[in-house]
């Protein structure tokens with residue numbers, strides 16, 4: 001019998017788990033329930049919630065039609081303006097922003113109020129970054145790579161008379177940003193001796209999931225990665241595992257599994273992307289257990 005190893009970090013991170021549980025708890029309390037955008041990028045979970053009467057608000061027009069009930073925000077947070085917009089509907093607002101993201105909102109709010117320039121290291125179109133930007137009272141610069149960091153550090157801030165003037169800069173990062181790239185960018189931003197308050201706000205969940213997946217795949221005869229077709233973090237997990245184990249499968253549910261065991265497999269590894277619910281992981285585990 002082969003040993004089945006399921007990664008402890010497979011599936012939902014703390015923040016997503018918390019947000020999804022919040023919605024189920026609100027459903028129990030009753031009344032019209034809305035989520036501001038899909039609570040998670042997993043069609044099965046969203047469909048299940050829909051069956052329970054949870055409606056996804058997809059546009060400003062839909063929001064304008066809401067005058068009561070409960071609106072729940074997503075784990076990656078919203079801007080201050082959106083927050084105000086939701087409150088203006090008169091609905092009860094339940095903030096399911098991940099506490100790690102909320103902390104970044106506070107840092108940006110406080111430091112911009114103190115007159116610091118705000119830099120976010122991350123992807124400028126990601127909803128988490130858009131949300132963070134919205135808590136600053138000064139214009140924000142989003143930096144994705146070392147070239148942009150260099151450009152930024154060479155600029156003069158408005159009102160400066162010479163490039164040697166001191167600048168006060170507060171730097172935060174998108175929670176899922178790559179730690180090595182973050183260090184490289186910080187090295188450039190601190191080069192000129194400006195007053196740089198650097199807050200590493202990267203969340204370890206993604207890194208831990210990837211490190212554990214790699215370790216399991218390196219000893220597995222078969223590795224299974226469960227995740228949504230359009231989930232980029234799942235695709236990344238697959239890529240990491242495939243490098244370690246040629247027999248790596250990328251599936252959405254157990255139904256996609258088409259294994260042909262050679263009979264001498266010792267270890268079967270399982271991991272899952274950030275938006276894969278526990279029950280889907282368990283179903284795959286049970287299915288595999290029956291085969292090996």
Ligand code: F3S
Pocket residue numbers: 013014015016075076098099100101175176203204205206
């Ligand atoms: Fe998840 Fe919160 Fe980290 S949503 S990835 S635990 S910042």
